[in-house]
Amino acid sequence: MSLYVHIPFCRSKCHYCGFYSLASSARKEAFLHALEKEMELRTAYLGQTVPKTLYIGGGTPSFLSAPELERIVAGLHRHYPLPAGAESTLEANPEDLTPANLRAWNACGFNRLSIGIQTLDDAVLKRVGRSHSAAQALIGLERVAAAGYENVSVDLMLGLPGSTPAQTLADLELLSHFPLSHISVYMLGVDPGSVFERQQAAGKLTLPAEQETVSLFLTVSEQLKQQGFEHYEISNFARHRAYSRHNSRYWQQKPYLGLGPSAHSYDGTSRQWNISRIETYIASLDKGILPFEREELTLSDKYNEYVMTSLRTMWGAEWDLLRKPPGPAASDPEKQLMSYIENGWARMEAGRFILTETGWLFSDRIFSELFVV
Numbered sequence: 001m002s003l004y005v006h007i008p009f010c011r012s013k014c015h016y017c018g019f020y021s022l023a024s025s026a027r028k029e030a031f032l033h034a035l036e037k038e039m040e041l042r043t044a045y046l047g048q049t050v051p052k053t054l055y056i057g058g059g060t061p062s063f064l065s066a067p068e069l070e071r072i073v074a075g076l077h078r079h080y081p082l083p084a085g086a087e088s089t090l091e092a093n094p095e096d097l098t099p100a101n102l103r104a105w106n107a108c109g110f111n112r113l114s115i116g117i118q119t120l121d122d123a124v125l126k127r128v129g130r131s132h133s134a135a136q137a138l139i140g141l142e143r144v145a146a147a148g149y150e151n152v153s154v155d156l157m158l159g160l161p162g163s164t165p166a167q168t169l170a171d172l173e174l175l176s177h178f179p180l181s182h183i184s185v186y187m188l189g190v191d192p193g194s195v196f197e198r199q200q201a202a203g204k205l206t207l208p209a210e211q212e213t214v215s216l217f218l219t220v221s222e223q224l225k226q227q228g229f230e231h232y233e234i235s236n237f238a239r240h241r242a243y244s245r246h247n248s249r250y251w252q253q254k255p256y257l258g259l260g261p262s263a264h265s266y267d268g269t270s271r272q273w274n275i276s277r278i279e280t281y282i283a284s285l286d287k288g289i290l291p292f293e294r295e296e297l298t299l300s301d302k303y304n305e306y307v308m309t310s311l312r313t314m315w316g317a318e319w320d321l322l323r324k325p326p327g328p329a330a331s332d333p334e335k336q337l338m339s340y341i342e343n344g345w346a347r348m349e350a351g352r353f354i355l356t357e358t359g360w361l362f363s364d365r366i367f368s369e370l371f372v373v
């Protein structure tokens, strides 16, 4: 199983973000207390299975002080001891990459950093509400390398308002001077509940044309491949096989336990999700009650999840599983799958059905065509 902890605090709210987090750390102490209570109450959830990976995300986990992160890690080790060498990722923002923090995170056992850079254009960073500058990102990456972290991922975002393809390619060039093992490249979406959603509704958001962003994604992908990265998942590139082990386990439908407000958990047959409201999360755990909702997965749900997760990766899905959905499909599944191969969106390899890079660009459509009810 894998462990995920959601830290629901950020310095400020980025305008595109729909993740559950608060632009304030006022409830930090009460949250840490509730999180420790949740760790204690959830120990039976996945039986005696040992965690294989840990991922602390959010929100902005690096916004917590080093002693606060140490407290969380100590709690996790008490209840869910992580074997030596297990992948242990901390999400961090560039402004938190100080030499002291980097030393403390290493001492806590974090052996992988995932850094939200998004772009190295200061005007765009400001326009989208990021709390760091391009210089902070570059200095931060130098410090990360000097501190000896070998497994380092950065997030980039394409299609941000005011961004240009030329700037993105210049960003890639600058980043190529750092020993990164992993890069996630996302195309901007307007998330429900985000500032951009409100700006779009008010006609105050101008985004680059979708076709321009799609073609930029393909150019970025080519550049990264020339730098030795493998495009192993729709949005993810890894060098020297440094695939995200934690996220790969999601894509392989392996069980996971999520702690913190809005975190999801999966035990192989059902899914749970914690309430996305910190006040209710804290009040409920104060009374010793886990604040979650639960859904039993049907065979159709599991098939749809298999489609949506396995086809995201370069390993694809087993042809024999894919062509025999458990429920009625909109059209003949085998014919449908063959049509993707015929128009270059997929290929077969050793009994596996794998989407091509072009297929990934149409993945939303492909998934919805393959889903069963």
Ligand code: SF4
Pocket (backbone or CB within 6 Å): 009, 010, 012, 013, 014, 017, 018, 019, 021, 058, 059, 060, 093, 116
């Ligand atoms: S993108 Fe990250 S840093 Fe920005 S508001 Fe969302 S969770 Fe916080």
